[in-house]
Amino acid sequence: MCALALMLPASAIPADAPRNRFDVVVVDAGHGGEDDGARGASGLLEKRVVLDVAQRLARRLRAQGLKVVLTRDSDDFVPLETRTSVANDARGDLFISIHANSSRSPKPRGMEAYFVSLEASDAGSHEVAERENRALGATAPASLKLDPLSAILGDMAVNEHVRESNEFAKRAQAELAAIDSVPSRGVKQAPFVVLMGVRMPAALLEIGFLSNRKDEKALRARDRRDAIADAVTRAVLAFRDDYDRRRGVASAAGADAR
């Protein structure tokens, strides 16, 4: 489906809305089509659960008056460059990539929020980025050429995006941790290529470990998927209010109250 067809009609946004007001969220469901992503111990596929959670999240954000663009809305393989170009063409204010985790050990559980950086914050984060990047057919982080990347990260707008990405990741992680029965795994940094190509604040959420039976069982349930979508929605709305305040525009919530 054309990405534009997934957006709310323009009438949902005040006609006089300044261009820099927070109003477009790009929701990226990881994997799809021939790329299953991680496979749970009892067979749950990452591509299925993340699409369902992405669609639940999109419905909630639209109900709040935000425009939402999904990088995929069906079980299709979407190349990396399409994901990033859809996001950039939509002039997104926030990019949220949704994934489910997997580990060689069946023990790790819980959710993680990532924002992009050149260096992984720990060995585990490095592994997660390697796995997710590999699925996209992207160059492994270890062999990424540093020059263009340093140039990108040296850009002032991008530095601001990194700061805001960190802020959103923190909010999302706090909201997600509040619904989880296991301790928060924290906000981490890693070189995810899907986050590097987008010109907006961006975070990648790992919504649980499919390699852990308890997490996988939880992720099969509709109420857990709803709880995740609710948690991320709260984080987006809080981020929107801060984002608009920093730019000196009334938030959409304020505009609705006129």
Ligand SMILES: [Zn+2]
């Ligand atoms: Zn993934």
